[in-house]
Amino acid sequence: MNSFTGNTWRIQMLKTLLAYAETPEMKSKLTELKVISTGTDVAAQIAAMEDFINQGYDAVLADAISTEGFDRVIRAADRTGTIVMTFDNVLNNENILQLSSDNVESGRLQGEFLAKHMNGKGKLLEVRGLAGSSVEEDRHNGLTKVIKQYGDIEVVEVWGNWDDGTGQKVVADAIATHGKFDGMSVQAGTTGAMRALLDAKHPLIPVAGEAENGYRKIMAEKKAEGLEAPLRRLFTCTWRNRGQGSSGSPRRSCPSPTDGHPSACSNFGRTSRREELLVGSRRQFLHAQ
Structure with a gap:
């Protein structure tokens, strides 16, 4: 369904x-x-x-x-x-079986990466997902919790609906309206968001996004210009066991078996061989369970 x-x-x-x-x-x-x-x-x-x-x-x-x-x-x-x-x-x-990843943690790690590579200041473009969904809300909340600790980071939010085409349009519109950004966070649809940056000849900036194939291809193409793609062991899948009407269902988590299942954070200006270790996306891992 x-x-x-x-x-x-x-x-x-x-x-x-x-x-x-x-x-x-x-x-x-x-x-x-x-x-x-x-x-x-x-x-x-x-x-x-x-x-x-x-x-x-x-x-x-x-x-x-x-x-x-x-x-x-x-x-x-x-x-x-x-x-x-x-x-x-x-x-x-809590009364049904549910399988998801720690999307608050995903947003938090994006926020930490961007705050570090933006040196705690500047203008951040946040490309959000599909309004009303749990994944969207959790990723946004995780990112926001970190960024709020830095009073010198201004956030501009747009809605990309996790879609390349929509993401490309809203990023292009944001650049036209707000000018230069110092960092960008993308929940999904990162390929389209990156294309908008490149089409606008925007200076290359730190970008945190989903580990999508198109995005990874752009990383590879820009490696010579100094693109870092740090990988982290961050996702676990959490089961909420059906509680037969009870309010406190037990949970258990299974860790990701490799470092190859995170969102991908990129920073133009540095290089890392670990980029080549990306072997699959977080969601592919979850389906494999």
């Missing part, structure tokens, strides 16, 4: 799920896999989930469009014994 499909990762997510379902170890266990996307309409996603439950599906897996509003779906699943699990964007609810 997908929601938003407006960026390349969501398309990859769906294709990965379908491909995994066709593997020998999974195909024999599934009698039917149905995949639909409901866009950014919360009511439409809720209605579709309820329809799957009423049709007698054994499980409903959802990338939730909002953190709120799904309580009636959870109650319906409890009545029928249907397993409901959310991943990536999760709910403010």
Whole structure:
């Protein structure tokens, strides 16, 4: 049960799920896999989930469009014994199984990287994600908590919707309106945001963004100009076990097996061989679980 499909990762997510379902170890266990996307309409996603439950599906897996509003779906699943699990964007609810990464930590590390390489001052462009989602809110909050410690950093916020095309447009508009920036944070859609910087012939600045292939290609192309891509062991996947109506569900975390699953932070002006160690994105790791 997908929601938003407006960026390349969501398309990859769906294709990965379908491909995994066709593997020998999974195909024999599934009698039917149905995949639909409901866009950014919360009511439409809720209605579709309820329809799957009423049709007698054994499980409903959802990338939730909002953190709120799904309580009636959870109650319906409890009545029928249907397993409901959310991943990536999760709910403010402890009573279902949820799988996500520490997105507050992602935002915090972006903030620390940028504050350091901006020398604690200057103008920061924050390219936010899809409004209302848990991932967007957590990454923004993690970044903001750090940046607020530096009174000389001015933040300009734009909404890129985690999409390359939208990100490229809003960054280009921001440059046209505000002029030069000293750093940029991008939740996703980093390839488009970087293209806007390059197209505008903007001076190369510290950039913290998602480890997307297009972005990594730009890193490689700009390596001769001194591009650093520090990698950190930062993401864990957190399970919230279904609590059968209880409020305090237990949690357990599984650590990332390599350093190759972070968001990628870049700083023009320095080089690092560790850039070459990027072997996969955070989200690819989560799907592999």
